[in-house]
Amino acid sequence: MKLDKLHSVYFLGIGGIGMSAIARWFKHVGIPVFGYDRTPSPLTRKLEVEGMMITYEDSLDTIPDQIKSDKENVLIVWTPAIPKDNVQLQFFQSGDYDLKKRSEVLGMITHSMYTVGVAGTHGKTTTSSMVAHMLKSAGKNIAAFLGGLTQNYESNLILHDEETEEKPVVVVEADEFDRSFLRLHPNVAVVTSVDADHLDIYGDAQELTRNFEKYIGLLPEDGVLIIQKNALKKLNRNDFGSLTVLEYGLGEGAIRAENIKAGIASFEFDYISTEKVIKDLVLKVPGFHNVENALSAVTIALHFGIEEKAIREGLESFRGVKRRFEIKRQDDKGVYIDDYAHHPEEIKAFLGSVKAMYPEKKLTAIFQPHLFTRTRDFADGFSEALSIADEVILLDIYPARELPIEGVNAAMLMDKINSAEKSLQSKEGLMDFLDQKRPEVLVTLGAGDIDRLVDPINNMIASWD
Structure with missing residues (x-):
């Protein structure tokens, strides 16, 4: 399906944090957006204010006529969080509609952009938001699809500037749930953690690990892997071919944080690597785990050639993500x-x-x-x-x-x-x-x-x- 041929998009589970970001993107490019969710929320109310029509009744009668009348130019985006017995889902599945999961659509949108994918069983929302903010505050032309509402932008979507000649970089939260991250095309991949989770999907921790290895395998030959030290130890591979592999962690690793000072309003630390030392960085989102997240964000900023002054300013001005510390x-x-x-x-x-x-x-x-x-x-x-x-x-x-x-x-x-x-x-x-x-x-x-x-x-x- 060519996205520019669509006349409308319908979201099943539009109130989900990842779904709503893509819904906002379609609305931004001028395609009418409709959707269903089980209950109203502050987020769905915001989407309605932005011009999206949302129903909270699982009924065929609430599906707009323009969705029912032209199947060829309608895209149905759904999330596996929708129950299998959902009336609308069953209708679309049995009616020859083009149904795609959120991750498939995200892959379609970003496939032609230089992509930073941030994966991990913990920390990916804060890390991807931190990366996006640091790059944007330094003047990079970026887009971002995030799994939380950033406090800096009051949104889970950051749109790139289409008027500039600079090619955009897209920052994507790469979600392991339902193997969604395997639909992406990362050039730079961050892996913050590989702890057992979603065993209802994967069956056991080994299968989860194998899928993280598949995600890393999506990188091109000149790709960059930035991986937390304990996550690296859990992988069943030591040879990454021509990939650039950068390991980070608290107190140890090729990239590490030293002299960490835990304060009530902020944490301070030194960024240490074989290539760069930046002392007395200030992070106003507390938590030792957020210091570790910051290590990967600073590493990505350096990868894009961001100067030390801009890195300091970007990190200190990062206000965090709603419901993350x-x-x-x-x-x-x-x-x-x-x-x-x-x-x-x-x-x-x-x-x-x-x-x-x-x-x-x-x-x-x-x-x-x-x-x-x-x-x-x-x-x-x-x-x-x-x-x-x-x-x-x-x-x-x-x-x-x-x-x-x-x-x-x-x-x-x-x-x-x-x-x-x-x-x-x-x-x-x-x-x-x-x-x-x-x-x-x-x-x-x-x-x-x-x-x-x-x-x-x-x-x-x-x-x-």
Whole structure:
């Protein structure tokens, strides 16, 4: 299909963060955009304000006539997060429509651009957003398709300048879910981590690793691989042919961070490599894991010839991504931080950094597990990671695309959590519970609908005497 021949595009699951970025791109190039999602959200409301027509009813009657009437020039974009019994999905699948997954369309859009693909089971959203901001702030002509809403641009899409003669560079978050990243065409590939995840898709950790190796295999002969040191160790290959391979990590590796200073408002560190040393870099998005993410972003900036001054300015002006170590409050009422962490390794990195920032204060963590299969597969890891907090509050599992699994619930994590205080709470009773406790340092964690509680919690804290 030639994208310039389309008269309209219909998105199944348009409210997804990756889907909405592509929807915005089509709207930008002048193609009418329609879509369906299960429930309204702040993001879908923004899309509607931008001129997209969205329905929240899974019915054939809500599909616009222009979608039904001209199959040849309509593109249906769908996400595997849509249930198989979805009425609209079944209609399009049985009606000779051209259906493509989000990753296929992203590959079509970016195939002719010089592409930086950022992959990894953790850290890819922050890293890709950091890369995009550093390049753009340094004056590079870039486009970016991101998996989160950047605080600098209030969007998950950055559009390149079509008027300049400089060929654009596209920065893409390369998602391993459903093997989506294998549809891309990277010239530079970042791999931030290769930890077991999405076992409902891959079956086991070895198969996940094999697919990361396939992703690396998409690089051209003169391609560049920038890979975190532990991720490199997990790969089943040592020979990368003519690829340029750059390994990075905290404290060790060819590219490393040294002299890390953990502050409340920022982290400082030195960037050290065999080719370049940049001292006293300032990152105003806290977290040791974000320092590690910054190593790959600085390396990419150097790859594109960005000067040291611009690198410093770009890194220091990076404001982060919504729901990634997002400090909602830090005042006399208390500290409140929200994060998307939904895997044991992410939780461990996040809580460890918060502890380093506030070593003398009691840390209370609210966690909403995401998916029954992930909770089952990593139950011991979740319990161990959450035990970093002084108090743990567990909410019920957010099922997303899954049906319940007998015997799998949030309570199964409780016994092995070693925190001094721990409890199970309902979303309905959480606010009253917090109002009585009034924690010193509070964090919310999870990839489900816990984000709907963030503003109410913050507003409640603001009301405390």
